[in-house]
Amino acid sequence: MPLEVELVAADHKVWGGEASMVVARTLDGDLGVLPGHTPVLAVLAPCVITIKATDGGDVLAHCDGGFLSVEHDRVMIVSDRADLGSAPTADR
């Protein structure tokens, strides 16, 4: 069963869909989430999040901190500012 992933920024939803794995960096270090992961609520450090989408291809997104929650194979990544791509974007 794939993960249901949602990546939201303060003013818009950045990405949503199914994925087989999510990797993000928490304050303690990298955290990889696979289906069946125990519910977790983690504080993120500014990092590049890798989402392995089920339809092939990696989705890279830059976020400037925030948090990540996992429950029942639903992954919610919340950040004030998040954008697709590996580099932080300039102020819009």
Add this chain to the structure above:
Amino acid sequence: MGAQLRVYRQRIRSVSAMKKITRAFELIATSRMVKAQQRTAASAPYTRAITRAVSAVATYSNEEHPLTSEKPGIDRAAVLLVTSDRGLAGAYSSNVIKEGDRLHELLRAEGKQVSTYIAGRKGIAFYNFRHRPIAGEWSGHSDAPTFEMAKEIAQTLITAFLTPNDEGGVDEIHIVYTRFVNMVTQEPTVIRMLPLEVVEGEEPPDEDDVLPLYEFEPSAAVVLDTLLPKYVEARVFNALLTSAASELAARQRAMKSATDNAEQLIRKYTRLANTARQAEITQEISEIVGGAGALADAGATH
């Protein structure tokens, strides 16, 4: 042309010019209104996610946090008024200011000192004109608020709240904003922002949708510490966004009735101008007829 007729024509011209302006404002407000509602909808997932996470931490840990704890003996309060930057929006700003005044009186009656923070140029101007002190002000984005501004406001309020009372800190913070009910109704509303009470959005969670037992990384305390300021930011942002939608709706309605009134005035002056023109013609004819009659009479007697 008769003097009366000229005056009417001039009035019609100036009212038509004004009508063009109010009509343009109405159209602009309508199109921005749609955008404002979209923006509110776009920020909803963020607010929902944060609210859910905060209630998860609140449910499964007994962490105490300064932002959620009531201070004993509240004697200083702060009020944030969310007003508009521009006028021509009917009673939008003055409704918020009036609601704020009511709240001030209430708080003062409870023996609290009140300091005021204002977002929006109209509120700032109102307070400055009356020489009332303002503790903090923000302006420039009332009809399209940015998250950065919400963040700045939230940071300022949190700092004021966390400052100890004897150093000028406040014990509770209220926000007066305008809730968007629908296109015709917008209500000035007061919420108490700090100390926080976590509210689950409009709909209560389902019975079977029980929050799972989370693991917290790195720890519940750190998670709460990061989440709560974000929760405040999200709520301030939400207040700004709904206020923006309300402002635009109020402006659209005000400008619509201004345009209608202008049309009515134009109709009235056109009628009056027509009457004046007709009266002038009638008068000229009777003068000519009278003059011709007098000439004919003069010729007949000789």
